[in-house]
Amino acid sequence: LHLKEKIVKHRKSFLTYILICFLAVLVPSLILWDTITANLSFLHSDPFYWFAEVLHLSNEMQILNFLAVYPPGFEYFVTSSVNLLIFPDYKIIYYFIKFAPIPLFSFYLLIVAVIVKRVFKKKSLILFSLIATLSSTYLIRRFIVFVPGNLATIIFLISLLVFVTNCPFYLQAFFLALIFLLNPIVAFFYFFGIALYVLIKFLKKEVNLKVILRNSVNFSIIAGILILPFIVLLYIYGKNIIISFLNFGFQLEFWEIPPPNNQINLINLFLTSKGFITGWIKDTPPWVINDFINNQIIFSWLFIFAGISLFLSTKSMSIKKYKNLHYFGKGIVIIILILFFFPILLPFNPLNNIIPFNITIRILECFAAPIILMECFGVDYIIRKIEILSSYFSKKVNNTSILNNRKSVLKNTFIILLLISGYSLYIFDVDYYRRKGYKYEATQIEVLFFIRDNLSPSDTILAPNFSHNLGFNRLYNLIYDFNYSLWDYSIENSYNKTKEYLNQNNLKYMLIDIESINEEQLNYFIINEDNFKPIFENTRNILFEINGDLGGFKPTGIFEATWNFLSEKEENIGYDIDFIDWYHTIKETYASITLNVDNHYKVLDFFNDEIGSKLIVYNNLGTKNKAGHQEDSGTIEFWWRTENSSQESMFSLYESSITGINIKIFDGNFNYYNGSNWINITTALNNKWYHLQIDFECGNNSYQGLFSNSYNLYINGIKELGNINYSSYINQFTKFRLQTYQIQTSFHTYFDAFGYSWGEEYNVGDNLHEIFL
Secondary structure, eight states, X not given: OHHHHHHHHTHHHHHHHHHHHHHHHHHHHHHHHHHHTTOSSOSSSHHHHHHHXXXXXXXXXXXXXXXXXXXXXXXXXXXXXXXXXXXXXXXHHHHHHHHTHHHXXXXXXXXXXXXXXXXXXXXXXXXXHHHHHHXXXXXXXXXXXXXXXXXXXXXXXXXXXXXXXXXXXXGHHHHHHHHHHHOHHHHHHHHXXXXXXXXXXXXXXXXXXXXXXXXXXXXXXXXXXXXXXXXXXXXXXXXXXXXXXXXXXXXGOOXXXXXXXXXXXXXXXXXXTTBEEGGGSTTOOHHHHHHTTTTOEEEOTTHHHHXXXXXXXXXXXXXXXXXXXXXXXXXXXXXXXXXXXXXXXXSSOGGGGTSOHHHHTTHHHHTHHHHHHHHHHHHHHHHHHHHHHHHHHHHHSOTTSHHHHOTTHHXXXXXXXXXXXXXXXXXXXXXXXXXXXXXXXXXXXXXXXHHHHXXXXXXXXXXXXOTTOGGGGGGGGGGTTSEEEEEOOOSSSOHHHHHHHHHHTTOOEEEEEGGGSOHHHHHXXXXXXXXXXXXXXXXXXXEEEEOSOGGGOOOOOOBOOSBOOTTSOTTOBGGGSTTOSEEEEESSEEEEEEEEETTEXXXXXXXXXXXXXXXXXXXXXOBTTBSOOOBSEEEEEEEEEESOTXXXXXXXXXXXXXXXXXXXXXXXEEEEEOSSOEEEEEEOXXXXXXXXXXXXXXSSSOGGGOOTTEEEEEETTEEEEEEEEOSSOOSOBOEEEEEEEOXXXXXEEEEEEEEETTSTTOOTTGGGSBSOX
């Protein structure tokens, strides 16, 4: 009954606080939920480390040695949280880390509201503080990816309650020790802020040296006692105590300092209501500028109010605990000005040699709350001045004046405009991660979940090595306890080399990233279904189970070549085929891809289906990586087969429109053209594959012992023609022509595995050999 009466009596305040709590929980949930659930993956690569650490701690009760650079306290916290909630299945741990930002950020907003309410007791300022927090771009970006700094920042925020209560100041040592365990970098900034606060109070003669020394001793003793168990724990786990204790030093490693930018672009200092961009900060690393692309803000213009509060008199404040908070806030604002604003007055940023920018910018996360509180001090000062101004004008005008009837109209107008402006800052950047995109695709997570669910940690797996972006390899922390090897599916590591590696290491499974492998190489695995059985497949990955002895592969029917048509689809016709640069048909005829012709897999098929039909195809002597080519000497070799050797099929080499070499099958024979007549070479049988090799020399390089403007012809390895003159004078060959002509019945002519001696990684004779025998 007493509680009911109290609620009724203070129902307005009660409803206000209910609304604030509701907004503090609902708004971040709506903001973060939409972004977090857009993809199965974590937003960033770092949480994959946490996953491996927490899963290992849960299963083995010890930390992983290779993650010495990250704060163990954070790992212990997450592990303890998961173990208290539910049995630590890997998916529970994964989704705990993924969705933790939502309750953590809600908790952060509630603490900000509690502190502002306790200090200012104005509902408008409580609402302003929440909007200012939501417009703190860097703070939200850090929270949304769930990093150790999030927990340390929350503890930092809670520590501010010491300033607004009657607790002894040296109790800050408890918070310092806890923050250090969670994130040493934040602890470093926190200690720096505390030191500057004490210095300001000493300079203002608010505290004497004796009190400072006494509190410093108490502070050191408490912090030392609390950190001692951590040091013992490091010793038990075999950690390097000094390195771990000074963990933040790992991340203060040398970063290459960009050349000074002498142009001070003050226009970029303010962007209307949008705020400040990183481009105005001297020597900002390019990767930071790219991260804050499209004028993403790191300071909102609301920081101006924090600057105003810097000049407010702290001594005039009547309540001591609020004075302490204001002194601390002044120290924080001074640090921000020194690190971010002072460099714009210089031709370069000298602080980059002391603290790299990637460390400096993290101040905007841990100092976000003190900055917001200082903004509240500034806004409160302006509101009080507006109230005084309203009262002054109300006395000067007649009784019918609006100001006389609504003395607070100026104040309310200012507050409304302020809240709308702050909300616009929040709207400006709320979809940052949706624009930027996730580091990994959901399909990449799905295949690793499949591996955890269906494979054993003892199974041996070959996984793609993202050598072009080694950060992608952090993905494998999802299967950190599995026996996997990394492999670069590059051109250098051909199908045969991959097969050899699989054999030597007795690997049982092979994971392929479709975007990281040549389509031609991928097809080599797909067609060998007897040895490579796909057990999982999505748009990004294929997981193969390797069956049997890889040394016992059946022939593939694929030949090493500059052009072997493996990547072509069966339905491709004419210009759909990459090999064809020019295509012409007369009557009923076409060129297509046929799957299997007498142990040749995927070949170029010319089909003539009408008497008098003619099909002509040109290739500009190019390769898959080079569109066209001109050659004065070299070798062209290919496979040729016809269903009917009594009808005409022909190969010719050209310079522009002038032909120099002409070979054709007609009337049951191979023939060549000498410039005036067709001369028989040897018999050509129906339905038989012939390998042709043509060596040519247009100049005086004596290629293969050839004279100028002459060529050799080999058929199935037998030299049929030697040093035969071209049919016309040629400077350089620029293209070759394939042609078929129907005289009697319909027939097919097939070509396969064209090899050019100038092709990338092709040697003469390679197309005699299948990819794997």
